[in-house]
Amino acid sequence: MRFTALDDATVVQRLRSxxxxxxxxxxxxxxxxxxxxxxxxxxxxxxxxxxxLVLDLMGESRVAAVRxxxxxxxxxxxxxxxxxxxxxxxSMEAVGLxxxxxxxxxxxxxCVAGADERDFSMPEEPVPGFDEEWTVPAGTRVGVIRxxxxxxxxxxxxxxxxxxxxxxxxxxxxxxxSLPDYxxxxxxxxxxxxxxAASSTGRYDSVRYxxxxxxxxxxxxxxxxxxxxxxxxxxxxxxxxxxxxQFENYAAYEDACRIRARLLGxxxxxxxxxxxxxxxxxxxxxxxxxxxxxxxxxxxxETLWANVTGQPVLALPLPGSAGAVGGIQLMGPRLSDARLLxxxxxxxxxxxxxx
Amino acid sequence: xxxxxxxxLEIHIELNCATKLFCDCPNNPGDEANAxxxxxCLWFPGAAPRxxxxxxxxxxxxxxxxxxxxxxxxxxxxxVYYYPDLPKGFQLSQAHLPLSRGGGxxxxxxxxxxxxxxxxxxHMEEDVAKLVHEMDGRLPVSLVDxxxxxxxxxxxxxxxxxxSAHQAMEFLKVLRTQVRYVGASECSMETGTMRVDANISxxxxxxxxxxxxxxxxxxxxxxxxxxxxxxEIERQSAAVGADEAVVLHTRxxxxxxxxxxxxxxxxxxxxxxxxxxxxxxxSPEWIEGIRARLPEMPAVRxxxxxxxxxxxxxxxxxxxxxxxxxxxxxxxxxxxxxAKPGLHWLTTQLLPAVKERQQExxxxxxxxxxxxxxxxxxxxxxxxxxxxxxxxxxxxxSAAGAAEIVAARGYAQISDRAELERVVAEVVAAQxxxxxxxxxxxxxxLGFLIGQVMQAxxxxxxxxxxxxxxxxxxx
Numbered sequence: 001m002r003f004t005a006l007d008d009a010t011v012v013q014r015l016r017s018x019x020x021x022x023x024x025x026x027x028x029x030x031x032x033x034x035x036x037x038x039x040x041x042x043x044x045x046x047x048x049x050x051x052x053l054v055l056d057l058m059g060e061s062r063v064a065a066v067r068x069x070x071x072x073x074x075x076x077x078x079x080x081x082x083x084x085x086x087x088x089x090x091s092m093e094a095v096g097l098x099x100x101x102x103x104x105x106x107x108x109x110x111c112v113a114g115a116d117e118r119d120f121s122m123p124e125e126p127v128p129g130f131d132e133e134w135t136v137p138a139g140t141r142v143g144v145i146r147x148x149x150x151x152x153x154x155x156x157x158x159x160x161x162x163x164x165x166x167x168x169x170x171x172x173x174x175x176x177x178s179l180p181d182y183x184x185x186x187x188x189x190x191x192x193x194x195x196x197a198a199s200s201t202g203r204y205d206s207v208r209y210x211x212x213x214x215x216x217x218x219x220x221x222x223x224x225x226x227x228x229x230x231x232x233x234x235x236x237x238x239x240x241x242x243x244x245x246q247f248e249n250y251a252a253y254e255d256a257c258r259i260r261a262r263l264l265g266x267x268x269x270x271x272x273x274x275x276x277x278x279x280x281x282x283x284x285x286x287x288x289x290x291x292x293x294x295x296x297x298x299x300x301x302e303t304l305w306a307n308v309t310g311q312p313v314l315a316l317p318l319p320g321s322a323g324a325v326g327g328i329q330l331m332g333p334r335l336s337d338a339r340l341l342x343x344x345x346x347x348x349x350x351x352x353x354x355x
Numbered sequence: 356x357x358x359x360x361x362x363x364l365e366i367h368i369e370l371n372c373a374t375k376l377f378c379d380c381p382n383n384p385g386d387e388a389n390a391x392x393x394x395x396c397l398w399f400p401g402a403a404p405r406x407x408x409x410x411x412x413x414x415x416x417x418x419x420x421x422x423x424x425x426x427x428x429x430x431x432x433x434x435v436y437y438y439p440d441l442p443k444g445f446q447l448s449q450a451h452l453p454l455s456r457g458g459g460x461x462x463x464x465x466x467x468x469x470x471x472x473x474x475x476x477x478h479m480e481e482d483v484a485k486l487v488h489e490m491d492g493r494l495p496v497s498l499v500d501x502x503x504x505x506x507x508x509x510x511x512x513x514x515x516x517x518x519s520a521h522q523a524m525e526f527l528k529v530l531r532t533q534v535r536y537v538g539a540s541e542c543s544m545e546t547g548t549m550r551v552d553a554n555i556s557x558x559x560x561x562x563x564x565x566x567x568x569x570x571x572x573x574x575x576x577x578x579x580x581x582x583x584x585x586x587e588i589e590r591q592s593a594a595v596g597a598d599e600a601v602v603l604h605t606r607x608x609x610x611x612x613x614x615x616x617x618x619x620x621x622x623x624x625x626x627x628x629x630x631x632x633x634x635x636x637x638s639p640e641w642i643e644g645i646r647a648r649l650p651e652m653p654a655v656r657x658x659x660x661x662x663x664x665x666x667x668x669x670x671x672x673x674x675x676x677x678x679x680x681x682x683x684x685x686x687x688x689x690x691x692x693x694a695k696p697g698l699h700w701l702t703t704q705l706l707p708a709v710k711e712r713q714q715e716x717x718x719x720x721x722x723x724x725x726x727x728x729x730x731x732x733x734x735x736x737x738x739x740x741x742x743x744x745x746x747x748x749x750x751x752x753s754a755a756g757a758a759e760i761v762a763a764r765g766y767a768q769i770s771d772r773a774e775l776e777r778v779v780a781e782v783v784a785a786q787x788x789x790x791x792x793x794x795x796x797x798x799x800x801l802g803f804l805i806g807q808v809m810q811a812x813x814x815x816x817x818x819x820x821x822x823x824x825x826x827x828x829x830x
Contacts, residue, residue: 006394009401084401091630120405121631196630199433202444203398207499219439219497246435246625253627 003209009084010119011053011095011112018111026052030232031088031201033057034296040064044098051108052098057089058189058296059281059303061096062315066327067283069317071344073097073105076335077310078123080109081116088197088238090121092189092307102314102344106130109337128335134342142172142330143274147182148302152280159318159325160280166319167278170350177273179266182305184259186297189304191245191256197235198242204230237293260308267309271333276343279305281315283326303329312337314344319351358595359560360588361568362517362553366530368509368540369482369548370413375505376481377404377447377632384485384503396505398443404632406431410479410507411635413539414454415645417509418477420537420652421530423458425642429478431632436624439497440484442504449478450626454509454635460533461654462525472526473514482506509539515554515565520581520588527551527577532653532676544576551580555587557595566601571615573607583608587615656681664694674698679716680706686723692730700730704747712751721750729757736817742766770817772824775808778816779824782807793829801825 008016015022027039032055040060043049045068054061056074065072073096080095087093095112097105110130115122144164149157168174206212206226213225231239245253270277284299297304306313306329313331332340372382378395395402418425430452433445458474484504488497511530517523531542531549542549556568571587574580586608591601606615651659653675660671660681675681680701687697705726709719729750733743738761746760753760761767769775782804783790789807793800801822808821 003400005401006399083403086400089630118405119403120633121403195627199435199443199445199627199629202435202437203400203442205437205439205444207439208397208442208501209399223437246627250625257628 005084007084010081010116012084014112015108020108020111023049026054028055029060030235031057031086031197032060032093033088033197033235033238034299035060035064036234038064041068041070041098044068044070044100047100050099050104054096054098055085055087055093056096056307057087057093058193058300058307060300061098062281062303062313062327062329063284063300065098066281066315066317070098070100071102071105071317071348072281072315072327073099073102073109073337073341074306074313075109075113075337076312078121078125079113079127079312079335079337081112081119081122083116083118088200089193089307090196090200092193092196092310094307102316102341102348105314106338106341106345109341113337125335128338130338130341132338134339136170136172136339136343136346138171140172140276140343141274142167142174142276142278143177143270144174144278145182146176146178147180148279151298151301152282155324156280156282156326159320160328162320163316163318163328164278166347166351170347174278175274177270177277179270181259181263181266184263185305185308186301188256188260188263188308190241190297191253192260192308194238194242195245195253196242198239198246201231201235201239206230234293234296241293264309267305267311268333275332276340277331279303279329279331281327281329283324306331310334312340314340316344316347356596357560358557358588358592359518360584360591361515361556361558361565362519362523362584363515363568364511364513364517364523364526365552365554366511366513366527367550367552368417368511368534368542370410370417370507370509371538371540371548372407372410372413372507374407374409376407376410376479376507377505380505382506384482384500384506386502388498388500389502391502392504396442397501404447406632406635407507412645413537414477414479414507414509415637415642416537416648417534417539418455418458419642419646419649420533420539421458421460421474421477421511423455423474423477425455425637425645426452427637427639428452428634429454429637430634431479431629432626433629434480434624434626438483439499440486440504442484442501445627446481446483447629447632448480448510448626451628452634453478460526460529462522462529464525465519465521470522472516472522475512475514477509477511480508480510482508515556520584523553523584524577524581527580529653531577536650536653536678538650544574544579547575551577553580553584553587555584555591556601557588557591567603569601569603569615570605571608572605572618573609575610579608579610582613583615586613590615650678653678653681660684664688666694666698670698683716683723687727687730690724690727692727693734696730696734700726700733700743704744708747708751719751720754721747725750725756732757732761736768736770736819737761738766738768739815739818741814742768765815767815768817769812769815770820772820775812775816775820775824778808778811779821779828782811783825783828790829 029036029038040054041064044052062072074094099105114127164174204210205223213229216222216225279302311331313329315327315329317327318325375382375396378393380391380393380396383391415425429449431447432450434448435445437444453476455477459471461469461471464470482503485500486497534540534542540548551574553571554568556566558564558566571583574583605618607618609616657671657675660666674684684701709716729743729746732738746757749760789800789803804825805821809816
């Protein structure tokens, strides 16, 4: 886009001041939406870096992680400053972290988390202690979402069930929980996410920065020419979708906001039945290479829940051939980030011990 | 058929905050173009808005000053439209949950009766950039100055309560006074810190239907608002009389031709809740804290001035429109000056003198205490009115007190009867013609004789004593 930022993002500043070495940049998809063209997970896989930061709009950091047999984590909404993050969906996106070990994620998250006077959307809540020793109490209740397994291949389902067995073996009390409204997460993400994206990209008008299409006779032509040349096909369809709901079907957007609030309430009720919710994390991503929006939603159907509700979620690779089987997602209540990562550490430590 | 207009007003007021609404850039739109910009108000990738606390406080103060009710929850929305003066494709405004609801202003109607006009709501929003089109030269260019982009505004939306241009104008005058009182804005329509849009429709008199309205903009004085409304009422009445439909659109007031001109169809873009600016939650304690900072509002002050100093309602009302003048007056009262001469000398002598010297009342070297000293010399007959005017002029130039100036210049008024009797006798002897005229009943001659005595005394004689002596001697 021929634009150099004037300032480091807050996460980058905090990494630097914590003495963490920044060894490179992950090539992302356009605005971080989906995984087309993204190299997310590559450096963690090849051990060129311990931790990778990847924007998580609908599950990108988690899906990219399990594809390469690594862990992916999306922190609680508002835990990590979004100042300097070039995103699309302010109310859903988060800086995701990828690493081979949840412990590395916990260390880095401890450095970057917490209130930032440059990001007013962060709640003034105490940050969970990342330095503390968290133990996972015996009988920790884990609820498997029944509706989330329907889209899996038999191989993926078997792998997922193995992951659940690991939790049971680790002393967790596993039960099946049901959320009949589960398909609505996708719908809400579609409408609310694309509407926010249409607004977020309004700034790319070629008036103040960025390449400007030549030959325009007036500002309207300039906008159309510059934006037309600048945005890729997938983002364009996404923005069209958002503009449709903004200008032509605002009632649907309002409905989606109401449904989102309802889903939030239902999730909170589920979090009383179980300490953690469990979902599969199929290794799809990249299936959207045709740049079709529907393919993107299909690829992230199981991961976008946490983006809609703002909960912390950890994706662990499943034992065996990760590339085909994918991973398992553990989702905790808001700001349970530290103990959620401790649970992940325990599961992976036990797995290592078994071998 | 007789028509009546239905008029509602939308008033934008630029708050006089130090910074813009969502960043720390100086709120000085007049500075060198694009001097006051940063990654946030230029909406660079990754920028995040941070609501200014001062803007929220000033806006809240303004709401309370207009009798409005601050809402415990308000939030910003995105008013989506694309234009080069809008750096991010949407304007942050409070469309769904405004800062305050209700409120109103009482004015004197055409018939002299007090009437209250209701405010529907008041919301905060950010201003847009300024476009400069340079059409001369080989290639015409449009330039954008983002100094104003993100400047803090409030918009006051009234109920459609107005039925005449007079009512709208009176409302705006009182509104302007009240906003100045709370110190939230200078409210100058000339420089654009107050901008008024009028929504006007007409209907058969006596019905309560709401017809299609027309929005009129671009008036840069309260008088122009009145003129534009009057014109639009005529225009719409004529159109409806000729069976033409009134369509929803925006018109611009042309102050030279004194007509409204069609500008564009009225565009209403969508308003989406903004996910980046947090919901504003005001606690009752916070609201009371702001209320405690509210100055005494003009109507209340006028009532008190009437009660405490015996001013007429007109005098007190006039005095209260400007908080500086009212404050000055009260300082004079505090220094022991009597109300009527104090008011008279303040409005007829001091204010014109201050204005003539292009000073502000708050900054003039003639402070209330110094002015009070002068007025007290006058009240004690130590000097006469002419001398007082002269001394006042000198007080602008020197730091000396009024009594000092009087003493130094030998201005003290002569009230000593024995001394004046001598001068009066001299004048009577020297002016037999005028004396004869007076005795034959020509009243004018007395004034002439008093003038002669004043002249002979070097302007220092007490004219009251002179008059008494003359009448005594000749009558």
